Structures are given as structure tokens and as C-alpha cells.
Amino acid sequence: MIFASEEERHREMFDVLRAVGRADLSVGRLYEGHVNAMALFDWYGTAGQHSWLCQELRTGAFYGVWATEPLPGVHLNCDGEGRLCLEGSKTFASGAGGLAHCVITVQGHESERRMVVVRANEAARADLSQWRVRGMRASVSGCYDVTGLEPDPAALLGGPGDYDRDPRFTTGAWRFTAVQLGGIEALLTETRTAMSQTAREDPLQRAKFAHSVAATRTAYLWVRECALRAARNDPDGPAFARMTRGIVERAALDVMELAARIVGTRSAMDGQRIDKIIRDLSLYLRQAGPDYARDQAAIAWLERDAWGDGDGLW
């Protein structure tokens, strides 16, 4: 598809991520990882890496991004003959053992971490024994041991510090919040369908439904705006994305609570879609450092109104 502008492309991707999240949050998590990997190749890949990527994609290869790791992390070592070797493992590695390749973060001899593309489909390296969770099971976010893998220098993507480079890195939260938003929207739709006639005739239940609609659409407006800011490489994007994370989390928590109160016990029954969405969403909401993100947003907003486009409140 040809897009007239980067904003148009982001707007389209925002809708796609929501749609996938609406269908299934685990699939959404995997798809978001693939989209993130494609963006990293786009920003930091060489011409040779782009042509390799195209060949792989033609064969149906699916990618992910694994940054989370237990201490002491993943190290990129170099022996006396210049051969590269990895040591360590990744946790919360969505698609562990099933994806073709992953962009992983590693610590080399430089102070900033960097990216390496590794094979991710070796079942023997994946450990799913700890992935015993009440939701998001199908995202297969287990551990993946990369110890002993010897990446070719051509597998180094970008340079030290590129993965964490802002505003792209932090504003990139717009992608997972778009998937989460899809889950919230699906929950709202299911709640409406499951709402009994008695509940629909009760103003108290209708007030809960109205609150759910407002929370969902508020989250929509923030995430859409955040996606557009990412397209523009807006320097206020990181503050905006950090605030957006909290808005989406609050909306999801409210809509989950209200769905249970509107629909009653059926919302918790095995086999009910509402139950599955709530289990998935409540886990998928747990992203890194939510309190820190909100606090950083507050610090930025105290300085200037990060929403303002030349018309800030202060």
C-alpha cells in the first residue's frame, strides 16, 4: 500500500493494531513485536540487511523484539579472532522458539546496549515452563537462551544506543497501547451484547455503560494522537506516550471492573469471551515501570504542556 505521508501510514497501522488486539490480545502482542522489528530494520538497517529481510519475509518469516532479560543480561563477546558470541537469555520473549528471527538487545563492550538479529526458532533454546499465567498464554512469552549463538557481523542492527534512541523508543509505546485499546474495545462490545434487558432498563447500569464508552473513547483519542506524534518524531512524543500508557491502563481497569458489574458472574465463566479478554488484558497491561512512566510524564508536563501544538496551556 502506498501512503501519502508518514502520518497516514501511522494512522493506518493504528487501526490495524487495534483490529488485531480486538480479535485476540496474544496475537496482537506477537503482531506488535513484528511491527516493532520492521520499524527497527527500517530506521537502522543497511541496504544489505533490507534485502535479506525482504527475502525472509517472502518465505513467511515472522519477527519479534526481545529486550527484557534477567540479570546479568545478554552479553556480546568477541574472541581474539574477531568472532562474536552471545551469552545470556531473554525473558518475556513472546513467540520464543516459534518466531523465525528476533531483534534482541545485547551489551557489548560499549556503554550503551545495541541490537543483534538472531534465529528465534530453536525449540531447545526456549523454556516455557515458567509461562504459567492466567492470560496471554498463547503469546508464548517464555525464556530464550541465546548462549553460544555466533552472530555474523552483518546481524548487528544499527549501532550502540540506537535501540534506546528517543523520541522513537519511548513514543513507540503507542503501538502496544493501540493493541491494548483493541482489547478494551472488544470488551466494551462484548459487555454491550451481554447486557440483559433488565440492566438496559436500569439507569444505574446505563451509567456504568456510559462510563465504559467514555473511558474507551478517551483512550482511543490519546493513542491515536500518540501515533500521529510518533509519525512526526515529535520531541514531546515520549512525554505524550508515557501519559498515554496511564490513560489506557486506567480505561482498561475501569472497563474491566464495569463489565463485571454490569454483566455479573457470567463475566467470569470459563468459555465466555469477556472472561478471556479480562484475563488477557489484565496481564498485558503490566508493562515496564508504569509508575515511573507516569511520574516522568508529570515532570515533563510541569515544564510545558506536552499536548500543545504551539497553543500550550502554559
Ligand SMILES: Cc1cc2nc3c(=O)[nH]c(=O)nc-3n(C[C@H](O)[C@H](O)[C@H](O)COP(=O)(O)OP(=O)(O)OC[C@H]3O[C@@H](n4cnc5c(N)ncnc54)[C@H](O)[C@@H]3O)c2cc1C
Ligand atoms: C504478555 C507479555 C508479553 C511480553 N512480551 C515481551 C517481548 O516480546 N519482548 C520484551 O522485551 N518484553 C516483553 N514483555 C515484557 C514487558 O515489556 C515488561 O518488561 C514486563 O511486562 C514488566 O513486567 P513487570 O510488571 O513484572 O516488571 P516491572 O517493570 O519491574 O514492574 C513491577 C512492579 O515494580 C515496580 N517498579 C519497577 N521498577 C521500579 C523502580 N525502579 N522503582 C520503583 N518501583 C519499580 C513497577 O511500578 C511495578 O509495580 C512482555 C510482557 C507481557 C506481560
